[in-house]
Amino acid sequence: MTMESETRTAAAPPQADAVGGVVLDRVSKRYGGQAAVDDLSLEIRPGEFLSLLGPSGCGKTTTLRMIAGFEHPDAGDIRISGRSVIGQAPYRRDVNTVFQAYALFPHMTVAQNVAYGLHERRVARVELRARVAEALAMVQMRRFADRKPSQLSGGQQQRVALARALVNRPAVLLLDEPLAALDRKLREEMQLELKLIQAKLGLTFVFVTHDQAEALSMSDRIAVMRDGRIEQLDDATTIYRAPVSAYVASFVGQQNFFSGVVSAVGGEVQTSYGPISTVSTGLSVGQRVRAAVRPEFVELATGSPPGDTNRVEGRLIGVSHLGEAQQYLVQLGPELSVIARVATPLAPKLQIGESVWCSWRAESVQLFPDDEPIATGSLSAPTTTAIPAQ
Ligand SMILES: Nc1ncnc2c1ncn2[C@@H]1O[C@H](COP(=O)(O)OP(=O)(O)O)[C@@H](O)[C@H]1O
Ligand SMILES: [Mg+2]
Structure with missing residues (x-):
């Protein structure tokens, strides 16, 4: 006990x-x-x-x-x-x-x-x-x-x-x-x-x-x-x-969602943007899932690729000032962008249009079965981003 x-x-x-x-x-x-x-x-x-x-x-x-x-x-x-x-x-x-x-x-x-x-x-x-x-x-x-x-x-x-x-x-x-x-x-x-x-x-x-x-x-x-x-x-x-579903995960706070399939490699999800590592277990190979990462767990870097297992390169298309934090919108592809949020004292100075790396740890990823709609209708919650249909 x-x-x-x-x-x-x-x-x-x-x-x-x-x-x-x-x-x-x-x-x-x-x-x-x-x-x-x-x-x-x-x-x-x-x-x-x-x-x-x-x-x-x-x-x-x-x-x-x-x-x-x-x-x-x-x-x-x-x-x-x-x-x-x-x-x-x-x-x-x-x-x-x-x-x-x-x-x-x-x-x-x-x-x-x-x-x-x-x-x-x-x-x-x-x-x-x-x-x-x-x-x-x-x-x-x-x-x-x-x-x-x-x-x-x-x-x-x-x-x-x-x-x-x-x-x-x-x-x-x-x-x-x-x-x-x-x-x-x-x-x-x-x-x-x-x-x-x-x-x-x-x-x-x-x-x-x-x-x-x-x-x-x-x-x-x-x-x-x-x-x-x-x-x-x-x-x-x-x-x-520890939201129990993608619905709760997206209604409470913000999320970045990546659709994918659980791969044969332990803890990995295949998406159209490459593999995403997770520490999740108990999902069956081939299962369709949504991998969720909160914006505050996404780190930004320019130059050489960061060491984190999960990293994608994109273009910075927007910065919003939230007061205590800065929020960055990074476009990965025609229909997918990732939101990163950084506490203001630590926020990097980046130029719109600049090429940036987004990275996050496997521990920051949550997986949900990809068979349910995402919550809508909340005023203060979430812009969710999603990967294009595959
Ligand atoms: N007096 C009523 N007559 C008919 N439908 C109602 C009535 N009150 C609520 N509803 C319906 O019941 C559902 C739940 O409403 P409500 O309890 O007011 O939701 P919330 O407070 O979460 O916005 C809605 O679909 C609403 O349209
Ligand atoms: Mg009401």
């Missing part, structure tokens, strides 16, 4: 059927003839920050709305804190939802908006005031308590919406792309804040996003969804480093 697995056994995470946990057990939902959610099972642990990640239309919102009680599954069971909520009205469930559209009451002040749910539940005035103040403090909006929503920026309105959900002290907070309408800088600040609030309160967060960077930065675990199902459920590091 390794150190790691010993540690894990010692601090076993609380189970999904404990207070604050959510269990989806073989849940399906169809609209017309189409399955929006398809026999989906998922266990969300108490206190966990879990993201549902996937392209538009993969069933994220439908899944969240079924947990909230706004939609009802055609099949399967949903349990919150260990009890089935099938047939239970949304307001009776121990959850609150924050939507992308803030949906604040325009005629009420910030404080009145936040107090609304407590009013409905006839919480006594003194307690109500204290809880509203506390919830507003948590999202740093106390000094805006008397403003109307129209007097607030989008980011401030979203904070109020968050306070309005937190004030009810639900066991589980459901968030459906709550930051999607904010500009990038504000969105990144709010990501940090949300994560801090979640950690401080120890609440379970179920967070829907189509933005892989957002999911990677905030989540304890990420469920990558595809066509109403979960394709992979893992922590961010595992999703990024």
